[in-house]
Amino acid sequence: MPATIPTEAQGPAAPDVPSRRRQIAALIGFLALSWSVSFVGSLPVRAATGGWYVLADKAPWTPPGLMFTSVWLVLYAAMAVAAWLVWRQRRLPRRRALTLYGLQLALNLLWPPTFFGLYPALGTAALWLALAVLAALTLTAVLTVLRFGPISQTAGILMLPNVTWLVFSASLNLYAAVSN
Secondary structure, three states, X not given: OOXXXXXXXXXXXXXXXXXXXXXXXXXXXXXXXXXXXXXXXXXXXXXXXXXXXHHOOOOXXXXXXXXXXXXXXXXXXXXXXXXXXXXXXXXXXXXXXXXXXXXXXHHXXXXXXXXXXXXXXXXXXXXXXXXXXXXXXXXXHHHHHHHHHHHOHHHHHHHHHHHHHHHHHHHHHHHHHHHO
16 A cells, blocks of 8 residues: 555654655656656657658558647656656665656657657658667556556556557557658
8 A cells, every 4th residue: 555645633754654745846856857858858849840740651540749749748747646656655665666767758758859850860760760769668668567566556557558658659650660
């Protein structure tokens, strides 16, 4: 059972449970980190949407651009909450789980400049390289789910939509690599 945020009625926090103030600060920190990665990752996307990507062959099932923005905001928030739930759990080892989470964020940051930014210089090779990054990201996300789940079942579940979206994104990336 995950640790809960203590209330005044419960008295001071147990030594192994972070204080309410520290938990709120950590949640805000996880959200800020996650949304910062999302924002920085969106910069190459924004630059390419007026360039080569407009003319690129895209999969017929490609959703409109606004949908990507909306989905990523929600997914990054869910990932941040999941990481926070794991961070605040003190009874089980968390280091490997949070390390995988960090690696997943780094790979999330690497994919957009690979796919959108390198295409003008490398052409189709950039799209295949981006697919390799996305495969590594998907594997890391799955491993994160598997590490988060035993620590906090809710955290593991919160990470599942991300894995689903990554598989969907891989189908879009693959189509682009084959068609451009």
